Amino acid sequence: MTYVAWLSLPNIYTAEGMARLDFDIVNIDMQHGLIDYSDAVPMVQAIKAAGNTPFARVPWNEPGIIGKMLDAGAKGIIIPMVNTVAEAEAAVAACRYAPAGARSFGPTMAATGDPQYYDTANDQVACIPMIETTEALENLDAILAVPGIDAVYVGPADLSITLGLRPGTDNSGSFDDALKKIVDGCKKHGVTPGIHASAALAKKRRDGxxxxxxxxxxxxxxAQG
Known part of the structure; x- marks a missing residue:
């Protein structure tokens, strides 16, 4: 079981503080958070200095920012709104060096102190498309079959909206069915199922x-003080 802390604020102090708590991954949210690239780079360094694993959710499925965050030292990339096989393949290509992908070589920060980075990066970097629309659900089996996908990450709010529900809905049969379909598909393809949740929902999601x-x-x- 992997537990994730989520960062939305551009602050290296809070990044390091969260990284020193008992989380397996600390994710930097560059999509809906207030964090841009110049903020994210020192946050990656702070998380690594605290002995934790930095991930980043990038703003979009675009190879430039994916490559820059990997070069900065992110160990995993969460890619929003991946709805088709072609989009999943593009996400994988941006995360992997050839021949497995098309990532450009220049690991400015990532290779610091790691002379074997090139040899191990394709195996050590996690590519994580987000499944958060009904279109992605329709294409789920084919998306999960794309080589190089390590995990998927459910965005519950966007998934709820595309199911015709209010964001944050957690008591709908159609929403529960969608989550089950994702978990079952991941089991079939050997992909790790991930989801955005909370401490209150953690047990329910784990049991699911x-x-x-x-x-x-x-x-x-x-907010909790």
Whole structure:
């Protein structure tokens, strides 16, 4: 079981603080968070300095920013709104060096102190498309069959919206059916199922078969005092 902390605020102090807690991964949210590239680079360094594993959710499925975050030292990339096989293949290509992909070589920060980075990067970097629309559900089996996908990550709010529900809905049969379909598909293809959640929802999501669960965030920790 992998537990994730979520960062939305551009602050290296909170990044390091969250990284020193008992999480397996600390993710930098560059899509909906307030974090741009110049903020994210020192946050990656702070997370690594604390002995934790930095991931990044990039703003979009675009190879430039995916490559830059990998070069900065991110160990996993969460890619939003991956709805088709072609989009899944593009995500994998951006995360992998040839012949497995098309990532450009220049690991400015990632290779610091790691002379074997090139030899190990394709195996050590996680490519994680987001499944968060009905279109992605329709194409789920084919998406999960794309070589190089390590995990998928469910965006519950966007998934709810495309199912005709309000964001945050957690008591709908159609939503529960969608989550089950994702978990079952991941089991079939040997892909790790992940989901955005909370501490309150963690047990329910774990019991539902999810193996990578976001359970806390910097904003949430501040709100709780």
């Amino acid at each position: 078969g999810f193996q990578m669960i976001t359970i806390s965030s910097d904003r949430g920790a501040m």
